[in-house]
Amino acid sequence: MKKRKVPMRMCIGCQEMKPKKELIRVVKNKEGEISIDLTGRSHGRGAYLCKNRACMDKALKSRKLEKNFSCSIDSHIFDMLKEQLEEI
Numbered sequence: 001m002k003k004r005k006v007p008m009r010m011c012i013g014c015q016e017m018k019p020k021k022e023l024i025r026v027v028k029n030k031e032g033e034i035s036i037d038l039t040g041r042s043h044g045r046g047a048y049l050c051k052n053r054a055c056m057d058k059a060l061k062s063r064k065l066e067k068n069f070s071c072s073i074d075s076h077i078f079d080m081l082k083e084q085l086e087e088i
Contacts, residue, residue: 006019006020006021007019007020008020009023009048010048011023011048011049011050011055011059012047012048012049012059012064012065012068013049013050013054013055013056013057013058013059013064014050014054014055014058016050018048018050020040020048021040022050022051023048023049023051024036024038024048024049024050024051024081024084024085025037025038025040025042025046025047025048026046026047026048026049026065026077026081027042027043027044027045027046027047028044028045028046028069028071029042029043029044030043030044032071034065034069034071034073034074034077035077036077036080036081036084038084045069047064047065047068047069049081052085053082053085056081056082060078065077
């Protein structure tokens with residue numbers, strides 16, 4: 001029986017590789033809409049963040065999401081991310 005490899009992704013805040021399931025995915029779809037993808041299966045360009053406040057603050061301060069998606073991001077996306085972290 002083969003073991004399945006755990007998909008690894010890099011957090012844009014701390015730049016560490018972690019299992020995909022431990023991260024929050026933010027996705028930009030073809031229409032340019034940015035949303036939080038809790039399932040990890042939405043179509044589009046994805047960026048990953050650790051589920052801790054320090055990584056999110058670091059990513060926001062250095063504007064990593066904007067750089068990753070090559071566009072400006074509304075503050076409500078950041079508010080949604082903060083709410084998501086508080087629920088965890």
